[in-house]
Amino acid sequence: MLILVTADFSSLVACAQQIKSLEYFFDIDPGIGSGTKINLATPSTEIDTSLIIDMSTVTEGLHQLFIRAEDSSNHWGLYHIFPVIKGKGSLPTIIEKVEYFFDVDPGEGNGIAINVSPNAEIDTNLNLDLTSLVVGIHEAFFRAMDNTGKWSVYHTVPIVKGPGYGLPVTVNRFEYFIDSDPGPGRATPVDVGTRLILDSTFLLSVPKTKQDSFHLFFRAMDNRGLWGLYHDTTVAVNCNLYPLKAFVDFIPVSCGNSLVAFEDTTSASQLVWGFGNNDSAFGRHVTHHFTSGGIY
Numbered sequence: 001m002l003i004l005v006t007a008d009f010s011s012l013v014a015c016a017q018q019i020k021s022l023e024y025f026f027d028i029d030p031g032i033g034s035g036t037k038i039n040l041a042t043p044s045t046e047i048d049t050s051l052i053i054d055m056s057t058v059t060e061g062l063h064q065l066f067i068r069a070e071d072s073s074n075h076w077g078l079y080h081i082f083p084v085i086k087g088k089g090s091l092p093t094i095i096e097k098v099e100y101f102f103d104v105d106p107g108e109g110n111g112i113a114i115n116v117s118p119n120a121e122i123d124t125n126l127n128l129d130l131t132s133l134v135v136g137i138h139e140a141f142f143r144a145m146d147n148t149g150k151w152s153v154y155h156t157v158p159i160v161k162g163p164g165y166g167l168p169v170t171v172n173r174f175e176y177f178i179d180s181d182p183g184p185g186r187a188t189p190v191d192v193g194t195r196l197i198l199d200s201t202f203l204l205s206v207p208k209t210k211q212d213s214f215h216l217f218f219r220a221m222d223n224r225g226l227w228g229l230y231h232d233t234t235v236a237v238n239c240n241l242y243p244l245k246a247f248v249d250f251i252p253v254s255c256g257n258s259l260v261a262f263e264d265t266t267s268a269s270q271l272v273w274g275f276g277n278n279d280s281a282f283g284r285h286v287t288h289h290f291t292s293g294g295i296y
Contacts, residue, residue, distance in 0.1 A: 017071040018043040024067045097145040108151045173221035184227040
């Protein structure tokens with residue numbers, strides 16, 4: 001009888017030593033160097049390998065397996081202990097069948113078979129057929145059978161089937177609105193094509209407003225026609241979005257040294273005026289004395 005054991009050994013790197021061999025024994029230590037020796041093809045400072053251990057010399061029942069390593073200076077390390085069981089005609093256990101079912105157990109061996117290659121461990125991605133299920137919440141059950149014909153207990157996963165399920169879900173439409181929701185599909189669309197994941201930068205048109213901030217909302221629709229929940233963010237309004245327009249009133253003159261009055265007709269709370277000749281002023285309504293003629 002043979003058993004498969006995974007072992008991991010490392011040497012002290014500071015001593016620049018390498019592991020050159022391993023030895024094992026069962027239950028009673030025969031002395032350092034007197035165990036069953038395993039020569040390593042390539043000595044290394046760290047060994048992570050699987051070992052085939054011969055159990056033909058031990059009786060049936062529970063035993064302890066001891067494994068220790070020898071370095072390049074012929075020094076032996078402490079041993080690792082593994083509990084092992086030898087039984088009648090025992091074979092390495094491998095998975096031969098995997099099946100699944102939904103909600104109600106049809107009995108062992110009567111589930112939907114999953115095509116797998118016999119192995120001690122199976123790690124794979126599965127595509128489950130949901131066509132027989134109604135829309136709603138269900139439970140998927142999985143179980144495996146080993147090479148002795150014994151079935152395992154099942155593993156349960158909750159699943160949800162919705163309208164149009166069965167196709168990869170992609171983002172097919174994207175839209176945004178400001179402050180008030182006009183309803184799904186009625187907001188301002190953004191051309192995004194068809195994507196599994198949407199991670200992009202967009203230039204959006206925002207309204208001219210006298211508010212200090214507004215709420216910007218985004219939402220996406222998938223290839224089944226289902227709209228997601230919206231994401232919202234608060235946008236602070238920059239002052240250059242205000243539609244400021246000044247009204248200029250002055251007595252027509254044809255020469256310099258003139259006094260011109262300026263009046264603002266907007267609702268802005270503060271203004272700065274520049275007169276084109278390196279002079280400036282603050283206020284809603286101002287006057288400025290131009291000392292020479294020209295265009296300003």
